[in-house]
Amino acid sequence: AFDEAVGKAVEFAKKDGNTMVIAIADHGNSGLSIGNANTTKGYDTTPVSAYIDPLKKAKMTLEGATSKLKEDLSNKEEVAALYGLSNLTSEEKAQLTKARYKKEISATLSKLLANRANLGFTTGGHTGEDVFLYSYGLNRPTGHFDNTEIAKHMAKSMNINLNKLTNELFIEAN
Incomplete structure (x- = not known):
């Protein structure tokens, strides 16, 4: 099911030309x-x-x-x-x-x-070993990353300022 879902996402990204697909484990x-x-x-x-x-x-x-x-x-x-x-x-x-x-x-x-x-x-x-990063599409990350850098890369690609968003969400929550 996971393979099929990623396949559909890549198929969409190929047609769209403006979509990045990332598949990665958290550990x-x-x-x-x-x-x-x-x-x-x-x-x-x-x-x-x-x-x-x-x-x-x-x-x-x-x-x-x-x-x-x-x-x-x-x-x-x-x-x-x-x-x-x-x-x-x-x-x-x-x-x-x-x-x-x-x-x-x-x-x-x-x-x-x-x-x-x-x-x-x-x-x-x-376990604590490095995990594989699979990516496709526009601005896709390649290479070796700290896990926290993947979210930052995705946010930057979507023009999202994580610090600003975090502050807004924190204010709304309080």
Whole structure:
């Protein structure tokens, strides 16, 4: 849905010729690392397919797959297959059986797929690395920016004085 929305915005910008499109995250997530305990020895000779092929088997995102869970959670294995986890081992089945709530099932499925794809995560939350800036159109920003500079760039492009607007809004609020 995000890709489609950005595609529509870029399509509009191409026709309009006076529109800037910016797509950027406010933070990174998870601290993804390529390699895990499965690849500690021989990571330098592990083929790329060992990382990519398990991910290609997913028919849905984690959120999409878990949205298919029945209320009684009786279809965990079918949901796992939607997320690319078919032919579960007995150990994987045991881990999935232990998960009793949707949030636990999501976490378990994520861990199982990461293990199969030889991926590791430093956190389940936000991370502090630089994020990608995608931009298109008139006066689009390119390069490396502090996150606060993006808003300033957009305001300048729209002839908005952020300091003046902030003062006006502050006065109205009080």
